[in-house]
Amino acid sequence: MEHPIHGLTVRGVTKDFHRTKRTHQAENPRFYQRLPQLFKREKETIRAVDNISLEVGIGEIYGILGANGSGKSTLIRCISTLLLPDAGDIHVFGDDVVKESLKVRQVMNRVSVEASFFKRLSSAENLIYAARLYGISAETAEKRARAILERLGFKAKRMNEEMENLSRGMQQKVAIARALLTSPMLLLLDEPTTGLDPKSKRDVQTFIEDIRSERNAVIVLTTHDMAEAERLCDRIAIIDKGRFIAEGTVKELIAQVPSQNGAPATLEEVFIALTGKEIGDEED
Numbered sequence: 001m002e003h004p005i006h007g008l009t010v011r012g013v014t015k016d017f018h019r020t021k022r023t024h025q026a027e028n029p030r031f032y033q034r035l036p037q038l039f040k041r042e043k044e045t046i047r048a049v050d051n052i053s054l055e056v057g058i059g060e061i062y063g064i065l066g067a068n069g070s071g072k073s074t075l076i077r078c079i080s081t082l083l084l085p086d087a088g089d090i091h092v093f094g095d096d097v098v099k100e101s102l103k104v105r106q107v108m109n110r111v112s113v114e115a116s117f118f119k120r121l122s123s124a125e126n127l128i129y130a131a132r133l134y135g136i137s138a139e140t141a142e143k144r145a146r147a148i149l150e151r152l153g154f155k156a157k158r159m160n161e162e163m164e165n166l167s168r169g170m171q172q173k174v175a176i177a178r179a180l181l182t183s184p185m186l187l188l189l190d191e192p193t194t195g196l197d198p199k200s201k202r203d204v205q206t207f208i209e210d211i212r213s214e215r216n217a218v219i220v221l222t223t224h225d226m227a228e229a230e231r232l233c234d235r236i237a238i239i240d241k242g243r244f245i246a247e248g249t250v251k252e253l254i255a256q257v258p259s260q261n262g263a264p265a266t267l268e269e270v271f272i273a274l275t276g277k278e279i280g281d282e283e284d
Protein backbone atom coordinates (compact mmCIF):
# COMPACT_ATOMS: atom_id res chain seq x y z
CA MET A 1 0.00 0.00 0.00
CA GLU A 2 1.26 3.42 -0.95
CA HIS A 3 0.09 5.23 2.17
CA PRO A 4 0.28 3.88 5.70
CA ILE A 5 -3.23 3.83 7.11
CA HIS A 6 -3.91 6.69 9.45
CA GLY A 7 -7.41 7.79 10.30
CA LEU A 8 -7.10 11.04 8.41
CA THR A 9 -4.13 12.35 6.44
CA VAL A 10 -4.14 15.78 4.83
CA ARG A 11 -1.07 16.72 2.79
CA GLY A 12 -0.36 20.15 1.37
CA VAL A 13 -3.99 21.04 0.73
CA THR A 14 -4.68 24.40 -0.87
CA LYS A 15 -8.05 25.83 -1.88
CA ASP A 16 -8.60 29.08 -3.76
CA PHE A 17 -11.84 30.92 -4.35
CA HIS A 18 -12.27 33.35 -7.20
CA ARG A 19 -14.64 36.20 -6.82
CA THR A 20 -15.46 39.48 -8.38
CA LYS A 21 -13.77 42.35 -6.69
CA ARG A 22 -16.14 44.96 -5.37
CA THR A 23 -14.98 48.37 -6.43
CA HIS A 24 -16.15 51.37 -4.50
CA GLN A 25 -19.45 52.63 -5.84
CA ALA A 26 -21.34 55.82 -5.27
CA GLU A 27 -24.45 55.23 -3.21
CA ASN A 28 -27.43 54.25 -5.33
CA PRO A 29 -25.69 54.80 -8.67
CA ARG A 30 -27.91 54.97 -11.70
CA PHE A 31 -27.84 51.90 -13.83
CA TYR A 32 -25.93 53.55 -16.69
CA GLN A 33 -23.30 54.69 -14.19
CA ARG A 34 -22.80 51.09 -13.07
CA LEU A 35 -22.53 49.73 -16.61
CA PRO A 36 -18.79 50.23 -17.10
CA GLN A 37 -18.14 48.30 -13.90
CA LEU A 38 -20.33 45.44 -15.02
CA PHE A 39 -18.19 44.96 -18.05
CA LYS A 40 -14.88 45.49 -16.29
CA ARG A 41 -15.21 43.13 -13.36
CA GLU A 42 -11.96 42.57 -11.62
CA LYS A 43 -11.34 39.04 -10.44
CA GLU A 44 -9.82 38.43 -7.07
CA THR A 45 -8.38 35.19 -5.73
CA ILE A 46 -8.75 34.27 -2.10
CA ARG A 47 -6.56 31.50 -0.79
CA ALA A 48 -8.93 30.12 1.84
CA VAL A 49 -6.74 27.12 2.67
CA ASP A 50 -3.02 27.44 2.18
CA ASN A 51 -0.82 24.35 2.08
CA ILE A 52 -2.27 22.61 5.12
CA SER A 53 -1.08 19.22 6.34
CA LEU A 54 -2.30 17.23 9.31
CA GLU A 55 -2.69 13.69 10.58
CA VAL A 56 -5.29 12.43 13.00
CA GLY A 57 -5.18 8.99 14.55
CA ILE A 58 -8.04 6.72 15.50
CA GLY A 59 -9.50 7.63 18.90
CA GLU A 60 -8.14 11.16 18.69
CA ILE A 61 -9.95 14.50 18.76
CA TYR A 62 -8.13 17.07 16.65
CA GLY A 63 -9.09 20.72 17.09
CA ILE A 64 -8.81 23.55 14.59
CA LEU A 65 -8.93 26.91 16.29
CA GLY A 66 -9.32 30.06 14.23
CA ALA A 67 -11.11 33.39 13.85
CA ASN A 68 -14.02 33.97 11.45
CA GLY A 69 -12.89 33.59 7.87
CA SER A 70 -9.61 31.84 8.70
CA GLY A 71 -10.45 28.82 6.53
CA LYS A 72 -11.78 26.21 8.99
CA SER A 73 -14.97 25.36 7.13
CA THR A 74 -13.24 25.31 3.76
CA LEU A 75 -10.74 22.75 5.04
CA ILE A 76 -13.56 20.67 6.55
CA ARG A 77 -15.47 20.83 3.25
CA CYS A 78 -12.41 19.60 1.36
CA ILE A 79 -12.04 16.67 3.76
CA SER A 80 -15.74 15.86 3.45
CA THR A 81 -15.57 15.74 -0.41
CA LEU A 82 -17.87 18.76 -0.79
CA LEU A 83 -15.04 20.82 -2.29
CA LEU A 84 -12.18 19.75 -4.50
CA PRO A 85 -8.78 20.94 -3.30
CA ASP A 86 -6.67 22.83 -5.85
CA ALA A 87 -3.54 21.12 -4.59
CA GLY A 88 -2.56 18.42 -2.15
CA ASP A 89 -4.31 15.22 -1.19
CA ILE A 90 -6.51 13.85 1.56
CA HIS A 91 -6.82 10.23 2.66
CA VAL A 92 -9.43 8.79 5.00
CA PHE A 93 -8.45 5.37 6.36
CA GLY A 94 -6.11 5.05 3.41
CA ASP A 95 -8.63 6.04 0.72
CA ASP A 96 -8.20 9.14 -1.42
CA VAL A 97 -11.22 11.42 -0.85
CA VAL A 98 -11.25 12.59 -4.46
CA LYS A 99 -10.68 9.28 -6.24
CA GLU A 100 -12.79 7.21 -3.87
CA SER A 101 -15.28 9.77 -2.73
CA LEU A 102 -18.23 7.35 -2.60
CA LYS A 103 -16.39 4.95 -0.34
CA VAL A 104 -15.14 7.75 1.87
CA ARG A 105 -18.59 9.33 2.20
CA GLN A 106 -19.91 6.10 3.69
CA VAL A 107 -17.55 6.24 6.65
CA MET A 108 -17.79 9.91 7.49
CA ASN A 109 -20.26 12.50 8.54
CA ARG A 110 -20.14 16.25 9.01
CA VAL A 111 -22.01 18.53 11.35
CA SER A 112 -22.08 22.20 10.45
CA VAL A 113 -24.01 25.26 11.51
CA GLU A 114 -25.71 25.47 8.13
CA ALA A 115 -27.20 21.95 8.33
CA SER A 116 -30.34 21.69 6.20
CA PHE A 117 -33.53 19.90 7.10
CA PHE A 118 -37.06 19.54 5.84
CA LYS A 119 -38.41 22.36 7.98
CA ARG A 120 -42.03 21.23 7.88
CA LEU A 121 -41.18 17.73 9.02
CA SER A 122 -40.43 16.81 12.60
CA SER A 123 -36.96 15.98 13.85
CA ALA A 124 -37.99 12.31 14.14
CA GLU A 125 -39.07 12.31 10.48
CA ASN A 126 -35.90 14.07 9.37
CA LEU A 127 -33.73 11.61 11.25
CA ILE A 128 -35.60 8.58 9.93
CA TYR A 129 -35.32 9.95 6.40
CA ALA A 130 -31.56 10.44 6.78
CA ALA A 131 -31.12 6.97 8.27
CA ARG A 132 -33.06 5.36 5.42
CA LEU A 133 -30.52 6.78 2.97
CA TYR A 134 -27.95 4.67 4.78
CA GLY A 135 -30.16 1.59 4.81
CA ILE A 136 -31.12 1.81 8.46
CA SER A 137 -34.72 0.82 9.24
CA ALA A 138 -37.16 3.43 10.55
CA GLU A 139 -37.56 1.55 13.79
CA THR A 140 -33.83 1.33 14.50
CA ALA A 141 -33.35 4.94 13.43
CA GLU A 142 -36.03 6.20 15.77
CA LYS A 143 -34.64 4.22 18.69
CA ARG A 144 -31.10 5.45 18.06
CA ALA A 145 -32.22 9.03 17.47
CA ARG A 146 -34.20 9.07 20.70
CA ALA A 147 -31.23 7.75 22.67
CA ILE A 148 -28.81 10.28 21.16
CA LEU A 149 -31.16 13.24 21.55
CA GLU A 150 -31.83 12.33 25.15
CA ARG A 151 -28.12 12.37 25.90
CA LEU A 152 -27.91 15.78 24.27
CA GLY A 153 -30.58 17.12 26.61
CA PHE A 154 -33.23 17.30 23.87
CA LYS A 155 -36.70 16.62 25.28
CA ALA A 156 -38.10 13.47 23.64
CA LYS A 157 -41.61 14.92 23.52
CA ARG A 158 -40.44 17.61 21.11
CA MET A 159 -39.23 15.04 18.58
CA ASN A 160 -42.57 15.18 16.80
CA GLU A 161 -42.70 18.94 16.46
CA GLU A 162 -41.98 20.56 13.09
CA MET A 163 -38.30 21.46 12.76
CA GLU A 164 -39.14 25.08 12.01
CA ASN A 165 -40.58 25.46 15.51
CA LEU A 166 -37.34 24.41 17.15
CA SER A 167 -34.73 26.88 18.35
CA ARG A 168 -31.39 27.00 16.57
CA GLY A 169 -29.74 25.19 19.46
CA MET A 170 -32.27 22.39 19.28
CA GLN A 171 -31.83 22.12 15.52
CA GLN A 172 -28.10 21.87 16.11
CA LYS A 173 -28.69 18.91 18.42
CA VAL A 174 -30.79 17.23 15.73
CA ALA A 175 -27.94 17.83 13.27
CA ILE A 176 -25.52 16.14 15.67
CA ALA A 177 -27.91 13.23 16.17
CA ARG A 178 -28.24 12.85 12.40
CA ALA A 179 -24.48 12.68 11.96
CA LEU A 180 -24.22 9.96 14.59
CA LEU A 181 -27.07 7.70 13.51
CA THR A 182 -24.76 5.99 11.09
CA SER A 183 -21.80 5.45 13.47
CA PRO A 184 -19.29 7.29 11.28
CA MET A 185 -15.62 6.39 11.62
CA LEU A 186 -14.67 9.96 10.74
CA LEU A 187 -16.68 12.69 12.35
CA LEU A 188 -16.21 16.28 11.19
CA LEU A 189 -17.66 18.75 13.66
CA ASP A 190 -17.61 22.27 12.23
CA GLU A 191 -18.35 24.54 15.20
CA PRO A 192 -20.68 22.07 16.89
CA THR A 193 -21.38 24.36 19.87
CA THR A 194 -21.37 27.84 18.35
CA GLY A 195 -24.54 29.67 19.35
CA LEU A 196 -25.60 27.18 22.00
CA ASP A 197 -26.48 28.25 25.53
CA PRO A 198 -24.05 27.16 28.28
CA LYS A 199 -26.08 24.11 29.31
CA SER A 200 -26.53 22.87 25.73
CA LYS A 201 -22.87 23.53 25.08
CA ARG A 202 -21.91 21.31 28.02
CA ASP A 203 -24.36 18.61 26.89
CA VAL A 204 -22.81 18.55 23.43
CA GLN A 205 -19.24 18.60 24.78
CA THR A 206 -19.95 15.74 27.17
CA PHE A 207 -21.49 13.82 24.31
CA ILE A 208 -18.40 14.36 22.13
CA GLU A 209 -16.20 13.09 24.97
CA ASP A 210 -18.44 10.05 25.31
CA ILE A 211 -18.17 9.29 21.60
CA ARG A 212 -14.42 9.35 21.87
CA SER A 213 -14.42 6.87 24.72
CA GLU A 214 -17.10 4.59 23.25
CA ARG A 215 -16.00 4.37 19.62
CA ASN A 216 -12.77 4.19 17.75
CA ALA A 217 -13.59 7.20 15.65
CA VAL A 218 -11.48 9.99 14.23
CA ILE A 219 -12.91 13.34 15.28
CA VAL A 220 -12.00 16.73 13.82
CA LEU A 221 -13.56 19.72 15.51
CA THR A 222 -13.41 23.41 14.65
CA THR A 223 -14.13 26.05 17.24
CA HIS A 224 -13.65 29.64 18.35
CA ASP A 225 -13.95 28.57 21.94
CA MET A 226 -10.63 28.23 23.79
CA ALA A 227 -12.13 26.40 26.76
CA GLU A 228 -13.82 23.93 24.45
CA ALA A 229 -10.60 23.27 22.54
CA GLU A 230 -8.76 22.75 25.83
CA ARG A 231 -11.40 20.44 27.21
CA LEU A 232 -11.97 18.26 24.18
CA CYS A 233 -8.96 18.21 21.90
CA ASP A 234 -5.94 15.94 22.16
CA ARG A 235 -4.12 18.20 19.73
CA ILE A 236 -4.95 21.65 18.41
CA ALA A 237 -3.93 23.51 15.26
CA ILE A 238 -4.19 27.29 15.15
CA ILE A 239 -5.27 28.49 11.72
CA ASP A 240 -4.75 32.05 10.51
CA LYS A 241 -5.44 33.29 6.95
CA GLY A 242 -5.70 29.72 5.69
CA ARG A 243 -2.44 28.56 7.24
CA PHE A 244 -1.62 26.47 10.23
CA ILE A 245 0.67 28.62 12.32
CA ALA A 246 0.99 26.25 15.28
CA GLU A 247 0.04 22.71 16.18
CA GLY A 248 0.36 20.58 19.29
CA THR A 249 -1.14 19.59 22.60
CA VAL A 250 -2.37 22.45 24.77
CA LYS A 251 0.78 22.04 26.83
CA GLU A 252 3.01 22.23 23.74
CA LEU A 253 1.22 25.31 22.46
CA ILE A 254 1.49 27.05 25.80
CA ALA A 255 5.21 26.27 25.93
CA GLN A 256 5.66 28.29 22.71
CA VAL A 257 4.75 31.52 24.46
CA PRO A 258 6.72 32.95 27.38
CA SER A 259 4.92 32.91 30.69
CA GLN A 260 3.39 36.17 31.83
CA ASN A 261 4.30 37.40 35.32
CA GLY A 262 5.50 33.94 36.28
CA ALA A 263 2.17 32.27 35.38
CA PRO A 264 2.07 30.05 32.28
CA ALA A 265 0.27 31.61 29.30
CA THR A 266 -3.34 30.65 28.70
CA LEU A 267 -4.45 29.21 25.36
CA GLU A 268 -6.07 32.56 24.62
CA GLU A 269 -2.77 34.37 25.21
CA VAL A 270 -1.06 31.86 22.94
CA PHE A 271 -3.63 32.57 20.23
CA ILE A 272 -3.16 36.34 20.53
CA ALA A 273 0.63 36.06 20.64
CA LEU A 274 0.78 33.85 17.53
CA THR A 275 -1.92 35.45 15.38
CA GLY A 276 -1.65 39.04 16.62
CA LYS A 277 -5.39 39.18 17.13
CA GLU A 278 -8.23 38.24 19.41
CA ILE A 279 -10.25 35.24 18.29
CA GLY A 280 -13.31 37.47 17.84
CA ASP A 281 -11.57 39.57 15.17
CA GLU A 282 -12.48 38.81 11.58
CA GLU A 283 -9.92 38.23 8.88
CA ASP A 284 -9.47 41.19 6.59
Ligand SMILES: Nc1ncnc2c1ncn2[C@@H]1O[C@H](COP(=O)(O)OP(=O)(O)OP(=O)(O)O)[C@@H](O)[C@H]1O
Binds near residue numbers: 046067069
Ligand atom coordinates in the same frame (compact mmCIF):
# COMPACT_ATOMS: atom_id res chain seq x y z
N1 LIG B 1 -17.87 29.51 -1.58
C1 LIG B 1 -17.02 30.53 -1.40
N2 LIG B 1 -16.78 31.42 -2.37
C2 LIG B 1 -15.92 32.43 -2.20
N3 LIG B 1 -15.21 32.63 -1.07
C3 LIG B 1 -15.41 31.76 -0.06
C4 LIG B 1 -16.33 30.68 -0.16
N4 LIG B 1 -16.31 29.99 1.02
C5 LIG B 1 -15.43 30.63 1.79
N5 LIG B 1 -14.88 31.69 1.17
C6 LIG B 1 -13.85 32.60 1.71
O1 LIG B 1 -12.79 31.79 2.18
C7 LIG B 1 -12.27 32.30 3.41
C8 LIG B 1 -12.38 31.24 4.49
O2 LIG B 1 -13.74 31.00 4.79
P1 LIG B 1 -14.22 29.84 5.75
O3 LIG B 1 -15.71 29.80 5.69
O4 LIG B 1 -13.48 28.61 5.43
O5 LIG B 1 -13.75 30.40 7.17
P2 LIG B 1 -14.10 29.88 8.63
O6 LIG B 1 -12.81 29.81 9.37
O7 LIG B 1 -14.94 28.66 8.57
O8 LIG B 1 -14.96 31.09 9.24
P3 LIG B 1 -16.15 31.06 10.32
O9 LIG B 1 -15.50 30.97 11.67
O10 LIG B 1 -16.81 32.39 10.13
O11 LIG B 1 -17.05 29.91 10.03
C9 LIG B 1 -13.06 33.58 3.70
O12 LIG B 1 -12.34 34.65 3.18
C10 LIG B 1 -14.34 33.38 2.92
O13 LIG B 1 -14.90 34.59 2.55
Ligand SMILES: [Mg+2]
Binds near residue numbers: 074
Ligand atom coordinates in the same frame (compact mmCIF):
# COMPACT_ATOMS: atom_id res chain seq x y z
MG1 LIG C 1 -16.83 28.18 9.28
